[in-house]
Amino acid sequence: xxxKKISLGSLFYNNKFVMIFSVFCALVIWVVFATRNTEExxxxxxxxxIVVNLSDSAQQSGLKVFSxxxxxxxxxxxxxxxxxxxxxxxxxxxxxxxxxxxTGPVSNYKLELSATKLGNLSxxxxxxxxxxxxxxxxxxxSEKVFNIDTSQITPPVDPQYYLNAPTLSSDSxxxxxxxxxxxxxxxxxxxxxxxxxxxxETKHFTGKLVMLDADGNEIKSDSLTLSMDAVDVTCxxxxxxxxxxxxxxxxxxxxxxxxxxxxxxxxxxxxxxxxEDAFANISELALPAIDFTTISxxxxxxDVDVSLPTGFKNVSNIYTAxxxxxxxxxxxxxxxxxPDTITFKNLPxxxxxxxxxxxxxxxxxxxxxEIEAFTENNLVAQIDMTGKENFTGQTEVPVTISxxxxxxxxxxxxxxxxxxxxxKME
Numbered sequence: 463x464x465x466k467k468i469s470l471g472s473l474f475y476n477n478k479f480v481m482i483f484s485v486f487c488a489l490v491i492w493v494v495f496a497t498r499n500t501e502e503x504x505x506x507x508x509x510x511x512i513v514v515n516l517s518d519s520a521q522q523s524g525l526k527v528f529s530x531x532x533x534x535x536x537x538x539x540x541x542x543x544x545x546x547x548x549x550x551x552x553x554x555x556x557x558x559x560x561x562x563x564x565t566g567p568v569s570n571y572k573l574e575l576s577a578t579k580l581g582n583l584s585x586x587x588x589x590x591x592x593x594x595x596x597x598x599x600x601x602x603x604s605e606k607v608f609n610i611d612t613s614q615i616t617p618p619v620d621p622q623y624y625l626n627a628p629t630l631s632s633d634s635x636x637x638x639x640x641x642x643x644x645x646x647x648x649x650x651x652x653x654x655x656x657x658x659x660x661x662x663e664t665k666h667f668t669g670k671l672v673m674l675d676a677d678g679n680e681i682k683s684d685s686l687t688l689s690m691d692a693v694d695v696t697c698x699x700x701x702x703x704x705x706x707x708x709x710x711x712x713x714x715x716x717x718x719x720x721x722x723x724x725x726x727x728x729x730x731x732x733x734x735x736x737x738e739d740a741f742a743n744i745s746e747l748a749l750p751a752i753d754f755t756t757i758s759x760x761x762x763x764x765d766v767d768v769s770l771p772t773g774f775k776n777v778s779n780i781y782t783a784x785x786x787x788x789x790x791x792x793x794x795x796x797x798x799x800x801p802d803t804i805t806f807k808n809l810p811x812x813x814x815x816x817x818x819x820x821x822x823x824x825x826x827x828x829x830x831x832e833i834e835a836f837t838e839n840n841l842v843a844q845i846d847m848t849g850k851e852n853f854t855g856q857t858e859v860p861v862t863i864s865x866x867x868x869x870x871x872x873x874x875x876x877x878x879x880x881x882x883x884x885x886k887m888e
Contacts, residue, residue: 504538504589505546512556512575514598520565527561528640528685529599537577541586553581556591558598567601567642599685601640609634610671610693611651617697618660624700624735625661626775631694635671639686648676650688652695665697700735700775707731707768707783708746713754715828717869724788729780736774744771749783758794758827758874762787794874795826795833797841801879804843804861810851814886817845818856819879824863828871840867845881856882 512533516525535556539546558573574595577588612628619625637647652669670692673681709725732747749766756764764785770776799822806815824841826833843863850859858880863873 504540538589545585604641604644626698636689701738710751732778
């Protein structure tokens with residue numbers, strides 16, 4: 463008779479043996495835990511949440527617990543082994559019960575901890591809590607908005623270029639947390655590590671926000687929260703150039719070809735900064751035009767705003783130019799305009815208009831030899847009815863008066879007349 467030799471390793475390829483062996487191992491493990499002497503040797507439950515609850519009245523007054531946040535403790539328990547070995551961290555709660563007696567702000571105030579059993583498992587004893595106490599900070603919630611300080615952002619630039627004020631993706635930030643700590647914040651700034659090479663083009667980077675106290679010391683606190691931790695910073699680097707100021711006019715008489723020689727402007731030029739490629743199309747800065755109706759021998763000086771194209775910076779910080787006109791060889795004359803000579807422009811079909819003003823004095827400026835020969839035939843007056851197509855009745859409107867037959871003269875001042883508009887009778 464032959465005997466088959468049975469290998470221990472081959473048994474684990476037998477499904478029935480593996481099942482029986484697994485059940486046996488589980489039973490052994492259960493027996494070990496069930497019979498462990500947890501009556502004498504405590505078991506430690508970790509990551510038990512610590513709860514700090516203020517009284518309802520304290521919370522209604524605005525008090526809030528700022529620390530600790532999401533604190534956990536270890537709890538040693540002993541008792542019936544079957545019960546003790548089933549206790550999880552969710553079956554316990556650690557509470558600082560003295561917190562209910564707090565009625566005002568406290569900082570790093572010590573509170574003793576006690577454990578509370580949750581759920582149906584209760585046949586065990588709490589031996590110890592680690593830590594046995596905590597330090598809490600309780601204060602009123604506060605928020606304060608700060609304009610972000612950029613004074614530390616001062617990268618060196620090439621002498622031919624200009625560093626414009628840094629621009630931020632957000633100009634302000636909100637600091638929130640315990641009032642006593644928020645009140646310690648004097649400014650929120652962006653530290654900057656200096657560049658070694660002077661900049662010749664715009665630089666972009668992300669700047670971390672840092673809180674400082676009144677003495678310039680950095681404030682680090684887990685209780686304080688910034689509405690954002692960083693902002694995008696643009697150090698706009700512009701090209702510098704000196705440009706002349708050009709005086710412009712509207713309504714200039716056709717005969718005054720050499721009038722520019724009578725014009726002086728102070729300053730004659732200013733320094734500006736802008737995108738380098740934009741200077742290819744800019745050789746001067748045109749000032750806002752001066753209307754000849756505002757010019758006379760007694761009105762020959764003008765303060766004109768200096769405006770720049772979008773994206774340019776006035777490096778000279780001169781925002782007004784003084785324009786002086788030499789009108790020593792010009793004079794003025796006042797003439798009466800016959801209202802009947804006033805015509806209407808853009809009067810709708812089917813309507814008629816009439817000038818009610820009976821007299822109108824007009825001031826003429828020009829060379830004496832030219833305006834001395836003036837007659838009322840040299841004046842052309844017109845009323846533009848654009849925008850009043852549906853108007854009927856009486857009103858006051860501007861009248862445009864120009865000069866004809868005198869190429870070096872013009873009308874000084876603005877004039878209004880009363881008119882009446884009505885539908886034509888069929």
